[in-house]
Amino acid sequence: MNARTSRLVATAGLLLLSGAGVLATAGQSSAATRDGSTNSGEFGAYYLQNQASYVFDFASYDANFANDSFPKASSINPDDNTESYWNRNSTYVDVYTESGRGGVHGWIPDGLSGNFSSNYKNNVTSAYER
Ligand SMILES: [Ca+2]
Numbered sequence: 001m002n003a004r005t006s007r008l009v010a011t012a013g014l015l016l017l018s019g020a021g022v023l024a025t026a027g028q029s030s031a032a033t034r035d036g037s038t039n040s041g042e043f044g045a046y047y048l049q050n051q052a053s054y055v056f057d058f059a060s061y062d063a064n065f066a067n068d069s070f071p072k073a074s075s076i077n078p079d080d081n082t083e084s085y086w087n088r089n090s091t092y093v094d095v096y097t098e099s100g101r102g103g104v105h106g107w108i109p110d111g112l113s114g115n116f117s118s119n120y121k122n123n124v125t126s127a128y129e130r
């Protein structure tokens with residue numbers, strides 16, 4: 001390897017390192033759960049269809065939507081009150097029509113957004129990341 005090639009390789013290595021640093025910072029800053037925005041790593045349940053209007057966003061799970069409100073609409077309860085979803089976790093999310101995994105059980109693959117089907121529309125009360 002001549003001196004010129006050696007310098008080019010060294011420069012490329014530095015670029016890769018700085019790129020990884022930027023990604024790590026973005027991941028840490030996107031973790032604001034229950035802030036009314038569905039960030040990477042969160043599940044969002046939306047007040048209206050097609051991911052419109054207010055969103056109840058959380059990481060990991062929520063065993064009972066009844067003791068919550070939409071972060072950007074503090075007077076509106078998300079229990080039995082959401083029509084669409086966006087799963088930004090890297091795993092499935094299980095949803096249920098009653099608290100604590102009760103009622104009808106459905107599941108949403110990682111990365112998927114959509115409208116709740118009739119069993120779940122305005123009926124979801126708990127949800128869990130797998
Ligand atoms: Ca959020």
Ligand SMILES: [Ca+2]
Binds near residue numbers: 062066
């Ligand atoms: Ca809750």
Ligand SMILES: [Ca+2]
Binds near residue numbers: 096097123
């Ligand atoms: Ca329910």
